[in-house]
Amino acid sequence: MKAKILLIEDNEQNRYLLTFLLEQRGHEVVSAMSGSLGLELAAKVSPDLILLDIQLPGMDGYAVARALKSDPRFKSTPIVAVTSYAMVGDKEKVLAAGAEGYIEKPINPETFVTEVERFLRLPGEEAIP
Numbered sequence: 001m002k003a004k005i006l007l008i009e010d011n012e013q014n015r016y017l018l019t020f021l022l023e024q025r026g027h028e029v030v031s032a033m034s035g036s037l038g039l040e041l042a043a044k045v046s047p048d049l050i051l052l053d054i055q056l057p058g059m060d061g062y063a064v065a066r067a068l069k070s071d072p073r074f075k076s077t078p079i080v081a082v083t084s085y086a087m088v089g090d091k092e093k094v095l096a097a098g099a100e101g102y103i104e105k106p107i108n109p110e111t112f113v114t115e116v117e118r119f120l121r122l123p124g125e126e127a128i129p
């Protein structure tokens with residue numbers, strides 16, 4: 001399934017790498033450098049999935065996830081957090097904020113897209129947790 005993916009990430013190198021990997025597999029990627037721009041873009045493009053960095057300037061990823069999940073338009077849009085935080089409790093915190101999944105940085109370029117695709121819902125199908 002080819003998907004429209006919104007990538008919210010402030011680091012240019014990460015944005016470049018993740019976009020490259022996803023586009024290589026046929027997905028469409030739109031990206032934002034901050035949480036507030038990400039929320040604007042989400043409303044504009046209605047993505048199939050949102051990849052969300054947690055360490056963002058201004059509004060952090062937790063706040064972005066909460067804002068997205070409190071909006072009926074994005075209630076069923078999977079959010080996958082991508083973060084380098086390796087602190088105990090961080091994964092729980094990100095899931096509590098509304099993300100469906102979590103991928104740790106540094107990402108593995110060999111498996112990253114497959115990990116992301118697990119969270120894409122096909123019509124009439126439940127996402128695989």
Ligand code: MN
Nearest residue numbers: 010053055056
């Ligand atoms: Mn960041």
